[in-house]
Amino acid sequence: MKKPGPKLAASATRLPKCPTGIQGLDEITDGGLPRGRPTLVCGGAGCGKTLLAAEFLVRGAVQFDEPGVLMAFEETEKELKANVASLGFDLEGLVRRKKIVVDYVHVERSEMQESGEYDLEGLFVRLGHAIDSIGAKRVVLDTLEVLFASLPNEAVLRSELRRLFRWLKEKGVTAVITAERGRESLTRHGLEEYVSDCVILLDHRVNDQIATRHLRVVKYRGALHGTNEFPFLIGDDGISVLPITSLALNHQVSTERIATGVPRLDAMLGGKGFFRSSSILLTGTAGTGKTTISSNFAHAAARRGERVLFFSFEESPNQIVRNMHSIGLQLEPLVKRRLLRFHSQRPSLYGLEMHLATMFKEIAAFQPQVVIIDPITSLMDLGTVSEGKGMVTRLIDYLKAGQVTTLFTSLTQGGHALQQSESGMSSLMDAWILLQDFEGNGERNRVLYVLKARGMAHSNQIREFLISDHGIDVVDAYIGASGVLTGSARVAQGDLEKAAVLASQQEAAQLKREVERKRKALERQIGDLRADYETEALELRRIAEQVGTRTLLLGTERTASGILRQADAKVAASTRSKAKPGRKI
């Protein structure tokens, strides 16, 4: 007993809604059309009123088990069945299974004469009977305004219409009434004054030769709703409205990192590559290697076993496969293994919305982990800047919700400032890598740098990258006096440095030789000196020996002579010692 309390309170505060089942419309209207009330759908010829109404009924019957009545004033039952069959709706089968009743109301003015008073009780009877026969919850009146042409008395018609809408409310059916757009009012015959709960306006505009349909909820009494104009399209599975602002910023984020396929680029992105489910922008002028880097990324992802969907708006799949083959990237086996899938389309084939819907459908069917859009600018050129941005936002929201990593390439015009031309998109991107041409020395060289990478440490360096038949090679660019040196200038700089090294090596060798020479000279000197010394020493020894010998000889001689003159010697000795005192005398 306690639990139902808050539930009841919640349902009481909120207007009951009747989901249409139409993609996007329920998001804009926050759940669908007002349940049990009539909704007016108005718009010009060919803008999809009948289709919207029919889809509302068919989806009601198929998805929500709410049978419906289609009262057609313009098209016969047969025509209607054929028309909606082209959108994949089996109206015929639904009629047979008593899920839908189609009643074609036809009034030919020329066959009818008015005489006296009348009312439109016949219409009520028919509608009432149709509703009761299948227990219908939904009613479509397409296009009620035809009655204004068929019935002569407008005053009667107006009062009866007023009664009709009241009656529909009493019946509790959710009704959709279509009406032709008027010149100054929403509808040609002012039906909006009777249907005041919800008014949806459809519009079909041609911009730059490309037609786009728009839907706007003009009025929704008692409920919040998106008031913007939303593009919608009619595809082969019905209408899809593409709300730009309906998605909130609450995507799940991943901390997983995935490699770019170019190891040096991974290194520049904190060593690990991009975050999974991030959106990456790759900008560059023509021929800077956007497709090549994207293909590398695709190749790396597919090699990891991930599914990659490659939208190409410039080249055919075969062309990309061939071109990548020339730089040693084998994409074909991956295509065969169904890991890589190309989707090529000319941008001008149809409008932005249709492209977007086609892409959504492809993505839903292939369930890729990586999506590459090459280049997004081709698509953005189809619409105005705001439309383009809206489209990219929707695409990113859609892909992020599905945890898909997306690489957008963007072709920038030569003359524009890069940052400026991408201002529409860049704020939506998590990582932005810029490819650029450097002209100089009579050549063009490619460089890349990471302009931004949210949530990771990334290199601030400008790197040159080379595309050779082995693939992409990122090399350091030399920073010289005149800026970054690339290509032959870089090679020349390298040579210069090599020469310098060689020169200093030579110098060192020279010095070494010099020192060696000096050492040798020194050693030679030392040798000479030692030789001199040794010679002198030898001489000295020889002299000493000579002296010794002489002394000895002298001694011997003296002894001999002493022996010879014995006394003499003593005398001599005493005379020598006596001679001194003798001098004193």
Place this chain on the structure above:
Amino acid sequence: MKPKAIKCATPLWQLRLYVMDETPKSVTALTNLKKFCETHLKGRYRIKVIDLAKEPQLAKGDQILAIPTVVRKLPKPVRTIIGTLSDTEHLLVGLDLRAAV
């Protein structure tokens, strides 16, 4: 006796009057129609009154929107007059009994 003889000479008029219950408009229409037929088509008409309150499924067949409605099934082509049939002139025109002025 008399209707039979006329029937041979001129075609029989088959008229259907669609009404809703016994509303004042329906009653008036039936009275007016009977009076009109007695005046202009005496003896060579048949009126079938269909009450949509009882047989709503019949409204679709003759594309009935307004109540009351008279449908001339015969002679061909089918003609439809809506209203209480109070305006005899319009009724005459509607039933091809007099060219529109």
